[in-house]
Amino acid sequence: MPKERIPRQEMPRQAPEERRRNFEEVALGYTLEQALTEAQRCLQCKKPQCVEGCPVQVRIPEFIGALRDKEFRRAADLLKDKNNLPAICGRVCPQETQCEARCVLARKEEPVAIGRLERFVADWERQNGVRVPPKAPPSGKRVAVIGAGPAGLTCAGDLARYGHGVTVFEALHAPGGVLMYGIPEFRLPKDVVEAEVEYVRSLGVELRLNWVIGKIKSVHELLEEGFDAVFLGTGAGLPMFMGIPGENLSGVYSANEFLTRNNLMKAYLFPEYDTPIKVGRKVAVVGAGNVAMDASRTALRLGAEEVHIVYRRSRAEVPARKEEFENAEEEGVIVHFLTNPVEVLGNEKGWVRGLRCQRQELGEPDASGRRRPVPIPGSEFDMDVDMVIMALGTRPNPMVFTQSAGLERTRHGTVVADENTGRTKLERVWAGGDIVTGAATVISAMGAGKRAAADIDAYLRGEGNQVWWVEPAATAAS
Amino acid sequence: MYPIVARQDLAPVTKLLVIEAPEVACKAQPGQFVIIIVEEHGERIPLTIADYDRRAGTVTLIFQEVGKTTRLLGTKKPGDELFAFTGPLGLPTEIENYGTVLCIGGGVGIAPVFPIARALKEAGNRVISIIGARTKDLLFWEDRMRGVSDELVVTTDDGSYGRKALVTVPEKEILESGEPVKRIWAIGPAIMMKFVSLTSRPFEVKTIVSLNSIMVDGTGMCGACRVEVGGKTRFVCVDGPEFDGHEVNWDLLMERQRIYLDEEKRALARFEEMCPSCRGEQH
Ligand SMILES: Cc1cc2nc3c(=O)[nH]c(=O)nc-3n(C[C@H](O)[C@H](O)[C@H](O)COP(=O)(O)OP(=O)(O)OC[C@H]3O[C@@H](n4cnc5c(N)ncnc54)[C@H](O)[C@@H]3O)c2cc1C
Ligand SMILES: Cc1cc2nc3c(=O)[nH]c(=O)nc-3n(C[C@H](O)[C@H](O)[C@H](O)COP(=O)(O)OP(=O)(O)OC[C@H]3O[C@@H](n4cnc5c(N)ncnc54)[C@H](O)[C@@H]3O)c2cc1C
Ligand code: SF4
Ligand code: SF4
Ligand code: FES
Numbered sequence: 001m002p003k004e005r006i007p008r009q010e011m012p013r014q015a016p017e018e019r020r021r022n023f024e025e026v027a028l029g030y031t032l033e034q035a036l037t038e039a040q041r042c043l044q045c046k047k048p049q050c051v052e053g054c055p056v057q058v059r060i061p062e063f064i065g066a067l068r069d070k071e072f073r074r075a076a077d078l079l080k081d082k083n084n085l086p087a088i089c090g091r092v093c094p095q096e097t098q099c100e101a102r103c104v105l106a107r108k109e110e111p112v113a114i115g116r117l118e119r120f121v122a123d124w125e126r127q128n129g130v131r132v133p134p135k136a137p138p139s140g141k142r143v144a145v146i147g148a149g150p151a152g153l154t155c156a157g158d159l160a161r162y163g164h165g166v167t168v169f170e171a172l173h174a175p176g177g178v179l180m181y182g183i184p185e186f187r188l189p190k191d192v193v194e195a196e197v198e199y200v201r202s203l204g205v206e207l208r209l210n211w212v213i214g215k216i217k218s219v220h221e222l223l224e225e226g227f228d229a230v231f232l233g234t235g236a237g238l239p240m241f242m243g244i245p246g247e248n249l250s251g252v253y254s255a256n257e258f259l260t261r262n263n264l265m266k267a268y269l270f271p272e273y274d275t276p277i278k279v280g281r282k283v284a285v286v287g288a289g290n291v292a293m294d295a296s297r298t299a300l301r302l303g304a305e306e307v308h309i310v311y312r313r314s315r316a317e318v319p320a321r322k323e324e325f326e327n328a329e330e331e332g333v334i335v336h337f338l339t340n341p342v343e344v345l346g347n348e349k350g351w352v353r354g355l356r357c358q359r360q361e362l363g364e365p366d367a368s369g370r371r372r373p374v375p376i377p378g379s380e381f382d383m384d385v386d387m388v389i390m391a392l393g394t395r396p397n398p399m400v401f402t403q404s405a406g407l408e409r410t411r412h413g414t415v416v417a418d419e420n421t422g423r424t425k426l427e428r429v430w431a432g433g434d435i436v437t438g439a440a441t442v443i444s445a446m447g448a449g450k451r452a453a454a455d456i457d458a459y460l461r462g463e464g465n466q467v468w469w470v471e472p473a474a475t476a477a478s
Numbered sequence: 479m480y481p482i483v484a485r486q487d488l489a490p491v492t493k494l495l496v497i498e499a500p501e502v503a504c505k506a507q508p509g510q511f512v513i514i515i516v517e518e519h520g521e522r523i524p525l526t527i528a529d530y531d532r533r534a535g536t537v538t539l540i541f542q543e544v545g546k547t548t549r550l551l552g553t554k555k556p557g558d559e560l561f562a563f564t565g566p567l568g569l570p571t572e573i574e575n576y577g578t579v580l581c582i583g584g585g586v587g588i589a590p591v592f593p594i595a596r597a598l599k600e601a602g603n604r605v606i607s608i609i610g611a612r613t614k615d616l617l618f619w620e621d622r623m624r625g626v627s628d629e630l631v632v633t634t635d636d637g638s639y640g641r642k643a644l645v646t647v648p649e650k651e652i653l654e655s656g657e658p659v660k661r662i663w664a665i666g667p668a669i670m671m672k673f674v675s676l677t678s679r680p681f682e683v684k685t686i687v688s689l690n691s692i693m694v695d696g697t698g699m700c701g702a703c704r705v706e707v708g709g710k711t712r713f714v715c716v717d718g719p720e721f722d723g724h725e726v727n728w729d730l731l732m733e734r735q736r737i738y739l740d741e742e743k744r745a746l747a748r749f750e751e752m753c754p755s756c757r758g759e760q761h
Contacts, residue, residue, distance in 0.1 A: 171564070171695075173522075210562050210563060211501075212565075212567065212697055215565070215566060215567060216501050216505055216566070217501070217505075237697075237698075237699040239699070239700065239701050241711065248704055248706060248734070250733055250736070250737045251737075253701075254700060256699055257702045260694055265521065270741065270745075271744055271745050271748050272519065273519045275521040275694075276738040276742070350734075399698060
């Protein structure tokens with residue numbers, strides 16, 4: 001019997017002209033009816049390709065099947081079986097290149113909206129009470145997890161379920177990592193993050209905030225003081241600058257600072273909250289990744305009249321999620337392709353008064369396979385802006401490595417770790433997430449946290465590979 | 479939460495708080511700082527570790543009430559708690575036996591200079607110290623500084639106590655007197671550190687200053703604290719806070735300290751409105 005074709009259900013969103021001035025969530029989430037309709041579209045494949053595209057192998061047909069049958073609780077449990085943070089992934093995963101890209105429907109029509117359904121189920125669970133899953137009996141082992149981002153939280157949650165005692169050390173005063181300080185409220189409400197953190201806590205994980213490992217204690221000290229294993233999930237939080245003249249003028253922010261002030265410190269609620277933030281009349285954001293989109297859309301919401309994205313490559317190379325780039329353009333962000341800043345211009349008080357840029361053209365492909373931008377001589381021009389936000393990417397923060405001899409790093413500053421297990425060159429120390437891969441995605445960090453938790457569990461139980469490090473031919477990516 | 483275990487009012491706007499934070503106390507070294515949040519909606523502000531007691535597990539902070547956050551902090555008493563307390567951050571002072579050293583503290587900068595002078599003394603240096611303030615009321619820890627110094631000069635801008643002079647006057651005299659000063663530490667307002675550095679430059683005596691740029695995280699994550707030293711961009715929170723004063727771009731530092739002046743005024747006005755009893759009152 002040929003299946004009746006149901007169109008992919010659109011996500012209800014705030015209208016661009018409205019949302020560009022508020023910090024409420026842009027995507028509003030499916031209604032029950034939409035979710036059930038969308039769930040009907042799934043073919044319940046026997047060999048689901050979609051699962052292959054998900055870095056943590058969420059049981060996609062099963063949870064969608066349960067949702068279709070209105071067994072919401074079961075859907076949530078199925079989802080949670082593989083994904084500790086579904087409400088987050090449903091919102092920020094780049095589904096179009098992961099699960100949904102592999103959905104069989106994508107060959108002929110639009111793929112099942114897996115991310116949106118995941119969000120629906122996770123939100124249902126949050127509203128109807130989260131159930132704490134069963135845990136293995138206590139193993140008597142203790143694990144220190146450093147960093148409370150998605151990698152660390154996932155690893156900690158799984159380890160607790162395996163029966164180990166877990167302590168998470170987090171440098172900031174709030175857990176969540178980039179989810180808390182980087183990704184804005186309008187894409188990922190902070191109460192969603194807090195609820196997911198609460199869930200991890202409910203598994204018995206102890207969170208120690210305001211602990212900067214490398215300063216207050218070193219990795220070696222943690223091992224000496226009785227932790228049987230350490231997982232490093234400290235991310236890639238070190239902002240990069242261009243090194244051009246004028247970059248230290250007042251009014252030049254790193255995206256990290258701009259977003260941290262706004263998201264973690266809630267500067268958009270100043271003076272209810274004490275942390276101030278400046279926003280220019282005309283703002284230039286340099287870069288075109290997710291971070292640049294978040295910074296530019298935040299600037300708009302804080303009241304900037306004009307926000308310009310300055311990007312040295314062309315539209316085809318934009319690294320941001322497609323949906324977020326479209327959202328930004330819809331909201332009125334102006335994008336300048338093939339344009340590269342060469343100097344920030346200042347006034348007599350040391351404030352930004354303009355951005356000198358140079359036009360680029362695309363040359364031969366570079367190492368990344370993308371065509372390299374080449375400056376066009378004599379094409380300099382000045383943009384009239386009074387604020388510049390540098391969103392150029394980030395590297396791992398070296399602080400955690402203080403006094404941890406034996407941890408090998410690449411020249412990019414990332415930790416050398418086995419891709420399958422997360423083992424580093426230092427015995428009993430695992431690592432995963434952005435600290436290993438460089439800036440990547442929430443779900444890949446979670447996947448790494450899960451794989452490491454499984455290996456830590458096996459290792460601590462004396463199972464699995466007890467030979468710490470076997471030089472792999474291909475893993476030590478440098 | 480981090481309990482306050484003692485409080486002392488050193489001057490009308492200068493307060494001392496002792497905080498229970500055993501792990502921080504255990505690792506603290508001269509020259510390092512902490513980042514605190516006073517109450518839940520508060521901002522993150524850096525304060526130097528003025529002293530620490532490893533056995534008691536406490537850290538001493540000394541601060542001047544200059545704006546909303548430090549004013550609020552000034553209302554806290556033993557039994558109250560701080561919302562967040564992170565440290566020890568920054569690199570410790572390089573303590574060695576240099577021979578003769580000069581330690582200069584201006585205003586609230588006397589607090590952070592004290593543990594440095596003490597450590598230098600313990601390392602065998604001949605320590606000459608200068609402490610100065612605008613007026614007598616703002617001076618504190620004269621005794622403690624005397625206790626760790628071979629010589630101590632006290633100045634006030636208005637002559638209400640000690641010598642009527644800026645700290646740079648005795649600094650210059652000491653350098654001219656032929657004292658074999660090997661290194662100078664200067665901590666205080668940016669303008670004072672700038673002039674101490676300018677004064678020592680012709681004598682070619684290395685001058686270490688502790689920069690007080692605006693910070694957020696204090697762990698190298700945001701770049702708010704960036705300064706230029708020797709023509710290069712450095713992050714005060716991880717590369718400092720101590721730098722060679724002869725290499726610092728002082729004008730840039732001072733411009734960047736003023737970024738939020740308007741917001742700071744608004745926050746303070748609002749604070750005073752909401753908390754009339756705190757206005758100019760002593761506790
Ligand atoms: C603005 C922005 C937008 C993004 N948007 C998306 C998106 O839409 N979709 C997506 O999939 N990905 C997105 N990403 C990327 C994604 O957020 C990261 O890949 C992911 O958060 C990495 O997780 P992590 O756990 O490895 O590290 P992080 O999230 O960086 O967490 C690391 C944690 O460790 C803590 N830490 C660091 N050093 C120490 C120390 N020495 N001691 C103790 N704690 C320490 C940090 O404070 C932090 O809390 C975005 C990133 C940014 C910055
Ligand atoms: C490493 C370091 C150590 C310090 N140690 C001490 C100390 O021991 N005792 C002391 O009294 N002060 C110290 N300061 C300065 C102290 O942090 C500021 O006085 C305090 O942040 C002012 O906050 P406020 O809200 O009371 O005043 P505001 O009205 O907000 O600001 C007054 C001035 O303080 C500076 N300031 C504001 N916010 C910050 C911030 N988040 N970070 C840094 N500076 C800021 C600005 O230049 C501003 O103009 C230190 C600063 C640094 C960087
Ligand atoms: S976790 Fe991400 S990739 Fe996996 S199924 Fe959910 S939305 Fe897709
Ligand atoms: S591939 Fe698509 S249709 Fe098949 S199970 Fe996965 S989501 Fe459903
Ligand atoms: S305070 Fe954020 S990098 Fe120094």
